[in-house]
Amino acid sequence: MLRVTDVTCARGGIPVLSEVSFDVTASKALILRGPNGIGKTTLLRTLAGLQPALGGDVDADVDDLAYASHADGIKTALSVTENLKFWADIYGNPVPDTIWEAFDLADLQDRIAGTLSAGQKRRLGLARLGVIGRKILFLDEPTVSLDGFSVKLFAKWLQDTHLAGGGIAVIATHIDLGIDAPELDLTPFKADLNIGGGADEAFL
Amino acid sequence: MSFWEYANPKKFMGWTAPVLPYVFGAAALCLTVGLIWGFFFTPDDFRQGSTVKIIYLHVPAATMATGTWFMMLAASLIWVVRRHHVSALAARAAAPIGLTMTLIGLLTGAIWGQPMWGTYWAWDPRLTSFLILFLFYLGYIAMWEAIEDPDTAADLTSVLCMVGSVFAILSRYAVNFWNQGLHQGASLSLDAEEHVSDVFWQPLVICIVGFVLLFVGLVLMRTRTEIRARRIRALEARARRA
Amino acid sequence: MIALLLRDLRLAVRAGGGFGLGLAFFLIVIILVPFGVGPQVDLLTRIAPGILWIASLLAALLSLDRIFALDFEDGSLGLLATSPLPLEGAALMKALAHWITTGLPLTIVAPALGFLLSLAPEAYSYLLLSLLLGTPALSMIGTFGAALTVGLRRGGLLLSLLVLPLYVPTLIFGAEAVRRGADGLDATGALILLGTITAGCFALLPFATAATLRMNLR
Structure with missing residues (x-):
């Protein structure tokens, strides 16, 4: 269960979204929509605890949260297996055998990550989500540079493995992932110009 | 009403504006009296001759060089603990003044050192630690300039100032270990037998008070400038969004 | 924590990791010194301790900006910050990895280069011991x-200044x-004071x- 109450978040010290509230229950996903620059990334980073919120509450165990964006911490000098093994070790988990099939990486296991194509690298980055064992995922445009087949593959993993196992996902995306999830349009939450709380507030 | 209310940027601008002329006035008075008294109405030292009179610039500048760093340390701690913007900006405003004071201390020391020790510069512990302090100021100022986000800059420079203080003190002891020097002991101390005699001492104290007042005035003035700069920044950011 | 240490060591020895550059730099600086100050043996003997220490300090400095910059760019640092690994532990491991890839090799080759500078025979054990005690502090x-x-674009130069x-x-x-x-x-x-500084750095700086x-x- 993830409960977000009246969260206000800021980018570069300026509030961008104010009083965002939503609930997501176990095994469910939520898709965030909104034009570029509305603050989807900022909101996801704030919810995941990477930056402080200006106000509001995120009701969830911090140790359940994980944020993922295009910067997915893949080391180009390490092999695919070494990359996944590293993150699994950091989180104290084993690498599940099913991960290779789920992200179509079985043939690439021993390849050096630097020699992968952009799409393959992206799949490796997403596979990281499968080894860290976090319940609540905040995904920022997870399907960038993936082809149609890989998008389906990822949606299938999300639906059948992550959500089916009681996980939660909050996803900012522009395409249709083909998973059954409600959508939340962030446009109405755009922060008013005169809202307080920004870093420069004391100087105005 | 608490004491900290005066640290609100608007309040700060309010109370500093009328105070500033008095601070500068008092600084000018002290410096005029102290320097004229020191330069023209004290006897020449029996060993050092008239060169001793540079003490009226050298000692106050050196005092303020270290004093400024301590003020920056205190301001950094206040920013870290209570997050008063003015505190961080005051630390930023003080750094170039401290740098200048260090430079004045080093230069007047060199001018004094030439007739006394026969050299402008020696790798004496005191001189060396001031040179190291100079480097610390440079690094601190460069750090402020390098970071775009003002709050992140305040955070990082505060950490730098705190860690730097520890290392500055370590360096002070390290250079003592490394080389015993020729520099005389502290010119002013409460119990030492050998401090400078009363005729020199009185104008010196006035000069030090003058330097402190000058420092306070400059810091207030520069902090006001920093606050205005932040305000412009905030207004611009707001205008861009509108 | 060990996983992070092993990954960093592995990255350092893989292609493009820059392992060995610091050593080569150390060697070049030491070789350049006699060209600068002249080949007189007694002069070299006298300045050898200081030159060896300054050269190892500069060699350690050379690879500092890689410690976090690459992890910051590819997002690893942000992911590490939200992982169960405490960031203090990560900092410690980063310093340790830097020491193993620069400080330790420098310590090992320093006596050989001391030979080039005609270091006094009695000083070799002290050179080894002091570098062994001191270079971890340089890394930390x-x-x-x-x-x-x-996070800075041109952080390298500022890093040296700081x-x-x-x-x-x-x-x-x-x-x-x-x-x-x-x-x-x-x-x-x-040596005791040197060890104290190193211990203090490792206790507080993480x-x-x-x-x-x-x-x-x-």
Whole structure:
């Protein structure tokens, strides 16, 4: 269960979204929509605890949260297996055998990550989500540079493995992932110009 | 009403504006009296001759060089603990003044050192630690300039100032270990037998008070400038969004 | 924590990791010194302790900006910050990895280069011991400096400006120990102080480094 109450978040010290509230229950996903620059990334980073919120509450165990964006911490000098093994070790988990099939990486296991194509690298980055064992995922445009087949593959993993196992996902995306999830349009939450709380507030 | 209310940027601008002329006035008075008294109405030292009179610039500048760093340390701690913007900006405003004071201390020391020790510069512990302090100021100022986000800059420079203080003190002891020097002991101390005699001492104290007042005035003035700069920044950011 | 250490070591020895560059730099600096000051053996013997220490300090400085910059760019640092691994531990491991890839090799080859500079025979053991005690502090202080400048575009130069003054005490005690050893004096005091600085750095700086990283990641 993830409960977000009246969260206000800021980018570069300026509030961008104010009083965002939503609930997501176990095994469910939520898709965030909104034009570029509305603050989807900022909101996801704030919810995941990477930056402080200006106000509001995120009701969830911090140790359940994980944020993922295009910067997915893949080391180009390490092999695919070494990359996944590293993150699994950091989180104290084993690498599940099913991960290779789920992200179509079985043939690439021993390849050096630097020699992968952009799409393959992206799949490796997403596979990281499968080894860290976090319940609540905040995904920022997870399907960038993936082809149609890989998008389906990822949606299938999300639906059948992550959500089916009681996980939660909050996803900012522009395409249709083909998973059954409600959508939340962030446009109405755009922060008013005169809202307080920004870093420069004391100087105005 | 608490004491900290005066640290609100608007309040700060309010109370500093009328105070500033008095601070500068008092600084000018002290410096005029102290320097004229020191330069023209004290006897020449029996060993050092008239060169001793540079003490009226050298000692106050050196005092303020270290004093400024301590003020920056205190301001950094206040920013870290209570997050008063003015505190961080005051630390930023003080750094170039401290740098200048260090430079004045080093230069007047060199001018004094030439007739006394026969050299402008020696790798004496005191001189060396001031040179190291100079480097610390440079690094601190460069750090402020390098970071775009003002709050992140305040955070990082505060950490730098705190860690730097520890290392500055370590360096002070390290250079003592490394080389015993020729520099005389502290010119002013409460119990030492050998401090400078009363005729020199009185104008010196006035000069030090003058330097402190000058420092306070400059810091207030520069902090006001920093606050205005932040305000412009905030207004611009707001205008861009509108 | 060990996983992070192993990954960093693996990255350092893989292609493009830059392992060995610091050593090569160390070698070149030492070779250049006699060209600058002249080949007189007695002069070289006298300045060898200081030159060896300054050269290893500069060689350690060379690779500092890589400690966090690459992890910051590819997002690993942000992911590490939200992982179960405490950031203090990560900072410690980063410093340790830097030491194993630069400080330790420098310590091992330093005696060979001391030979080039006609270092006094009595000083070799002190050179080894002082570098062994002192270079970890260089790595830890450098890691802190790297954390301060991690988000900056041209952080490398600023990093040197920030870190070099912090190296002063380590350099003084390290070089002094070797010099005393070369002169046949008692160097125990300098070595103890050097060890104290290293211990103090490792006890306190991981916390400052982690705090700094959190500020930079916000």
